[in-house]
Amino acid sequence: MTDIAKEREGLVEMFGVHFEKYWNFSPLSGRILGCLIVWNDAKGLTFDDLVSTLGASKSSVSTNLNLLLKIGKIEYYTFPGDRKKYYKPSSFSDRMQNHLQMVIDEKKMVERMIDYKNKTVGDGECASLELIKVYQEHVIEFEKFLNKTIQKLEKVENK
Amino acid sequence: MTDIAKEREGLVEMFGVHFEKYWNFSPLSGRILGCLIVWNDAKGLTFDDLVSTLGASKSSVSTNLNLLLKIGKIEYYTFPGDRKKYYKPSSFSDRMQNHLQMVIDEKKMVERMIDYKNKTVGDGECASLELIKVYQEHVIEFEKFLNKTIQKLEKVENK
């Protein structure tokens, strides 16, 4: 195995572990997405490429590919006269949308909490309310920040 | 049950689901942290409070409390002449550190990817490299942003 191949394997593993740890992916889902990101072949990787490079069964690869498709982490393309599907990670900006969704979720939660606090907190102990409001401000800014990044990414993607 | 109690239960559930979904907590861990956040009693909640309001076993509550302590999501206090532990969520700013850690992780990953790309990408297809660099910029800014929020939170917390 070449040095490059070894490094690529290390990177796939790194991404795999990251997706397991922070995004609650199954090991195989993590490795598949890792593969697609690291390889980042202009054409994309096929089902069989993944089966052989990851040494997993067809059924597991199929299941996990469909899962990743459903949650919008990957896409596939086909070419006329070729039945194979060529898988790629979704665009950077699309993947960022997931993050955005979590922030939007949190925004709603914060609102509910503030509502609740307003009903229940005595005048004395506003500290917790004040903290939540700092956090609310953070969430709102964060949403803007994410949207800005998404725009920047889209700009480069559409070149 | 009063309206307030019902709403509180709803909020605990909301937090519970959120922590399960985005932070990969077990159901009970999520509910415990939810309880502590929503109740946010000045004194804190005791082991028995949690056992009874959540209807879980002592052993499960014990295990999950220790887990949450270990990962820094909660803390406990004791009062002289009282053997009970009073549990509270860790400070907002401390909990935010977790987020920060993930960003720091990502920063390293991005560096490794850029290294790899520089070795392997032909001059023609710099698009992917350029995208990663946009993302790198995002991560760096994000780290700063998080640090700023943490500072703001600390300011309010230390009042």
Next chain:
DNA sequence: AACTAGGTTCGGTAATTACCGAACTAAACG
């Protein structure tokens, strides 16, 4: 029509996780 390529679906197993009750410990109280 039979075959092949490119997957998908189904049924099952192995591993992991979540939770429980019962027994235990350690500190404080009487």
Next chain:
DNA sequence: CGTTTAGTTCGGTAATTACCGAACCTAGTT
């Protein structure tokens, strides 16, 4: 010293998840 309080530890079970092989399907190809 015995008892109570406040939890912890241990062993086991139930539920869930991850993965597999085998059978199947569907669109071309021969």
